[in-house]
Amino acid sequence: MKLQGIAEQVYSLADSNDPLAPLVKEALDVIDQSLSDLGQDHVSISFNGGKDCTVLLHLLAGALEKRRSSSNITSSIPAIYIAVPSPFPVLEQFIEETKQQYNLDLFCVRPPESDTVESVVTPEVQKSGKDYVSHLPHPKAVGKSKGGEGMRQALEIYKKRFPHIRGILIGTRRSDPHGSKVTHRCMTDPDWPQFERINPIIDWSYGDVWTFLRQLHVPYCSLYDYGFVLIIGFR
Numbered sequence: 524m525k526l527q528g529i530a531e532q533v534y535s536l537a538d539s540n541d542p543l544a545p546l547v548k549e550a551l552d553v554i555d556q557s558l559s560d561l562g563q564d565h566v567s568i569s570f571n572g573g574k575d576c577t578v579l580l581h582l583l584a585g586a587l588e589k590r591r592s593s594s595n596i597t598s599s600i601p602a603i604y605i606a607v608p609s610p611f612p613v614l615e616q617f618i619e620e621t622k623q624q625y626n627l628d629l630f631c632v633r634p635p636e637s638d639t640v641e642s643v644v645t646p647e648v649q650k651s652g653k654d655y656v657s658h659l660p661h662p663k664a665v666g667k668s669k670g671g672e673g674m675r676q677a678l679e680i681y682k683k684r685f686p687h688i689r690g691i692l693i694g695t696r697r698s699d700p701h702g703s704k705v706t707h708r709c710m711t712d713p714d715w716p717q718f719e720r721i722n723p724i725i726d727w728s729y730g731d732v733w734t735f736l737r738q739l740h741v742p743y744c745s746l747y748d749y750g751f752v753l754i755i756g757f758r
Contacts, residue, residue, distance in 0.1 A: 526588040526625075532739055533585035543738070546731055547582070550723035553707045554586045554692065557721045561690045563590065566721070567601035568692040570627065572618045572744050575694030578732050579724055581741050583692060584625050599628035601688060605677040606633045617744040624742070630684065632677040675715055682716040690719035696727055 537548035558566055568583055570576045580600075587600065604618060622629045681688070695702050707725060711718050724732070736743050 526584055526591075529581060530585040530588035533582055534589065536739070541738075543731060543734060546724070546727055547735070549726070550579075550582050551586055553721065553723040554583055555590075557690055557692070557708065557719075558586065558590070561719065563587070564601075565687055565689040566692065567603055567685070567688050567690075569694070570602045570604055570618070570621070570629070571606075572604075572614045572621070573694065574732055574736065574743055574747060575696060575724065575727075577621070577694075577741060577743050578727070578735050579692055579694040580621070580625055580627075581735075581739070582723065599626045601685070602627040602629045603677075603681050603691065604629055604631045605674060606631060611746060613746055614744055617742075621742070630681060632680055678711070678716040678718065682718070688718070690721050692721045692723065695720075695722045695725055696729075696732075697725060698729065 533547060533551065537544055537551055568576070568580060570580055580602075583600065602622075618629075621627065690708075695705060697703055702725065705720065705722055705725060707722055709720050709722075711720060727735075735741070
């Protein structure tokens with residue numbers, strides 16, 4: 524689907540009588556206000572191929588397209604992918620396909636190779652064109668916990684590489700660890716790299732996420748169809 528179609532799709536849903544409409548409208552309002560406050564070029568999205576950030580990306584694409592004067596893609600969407608050790612190959616394939624579909628300018632931060640499992644084959648990432656890959660310093664690994672030291676290091680790398688980015692859209696929900704303590708917009712902790720955390724779907728339930736994906740026929744990672752609830756990779 525072209526981005527113009529995505530915009531028409533999500534805003535039509537927001538203006539409808541569908542049970543999802545209030546949540547979609549709220550999320551779009553949070554996204555749009557953040558883009559206005561921080562500047563469209565200063566906001567990126569955290570994307571790891573999971574269902575929640577897939578919903579968020581679809582909403583962001585619609586919000587950005589509505590701001591554009593034509594249906595042609597004029598700029599890419601800044602994004603960061605913080606990889607876990609030994610991610611599933613099918614997950615990385617989905618991320619690559621999504622990158623192409625939504626025109627993501629995706630920066631990838633990977634853990635040290637010694638932290639991965641050799642028996643699990645992961646796709647080789649090209650280091651040319653718009654593909655950015657950075658590796659974390661060796662002793663500390665990323666992916667052990669959602670808010671761990673690896674995450675902090677990844678954001679430090681991202682801040683140094685893209686100092687103009689001021690806010691990051693995140694698919695956090697209330698049921699996530701620490702989700703009950705955050706609001707739609709809040710800063711990272713003082714001892715972390717300073718970004719505004721933007722959480723447009725914080726009030727969505729698990730069921731809301733799947734209803735949105737299936738009702739709007741949004742492509743999602745096929746691992747969910749095999750019974751996976753969380754997609755993180757092997758250790």
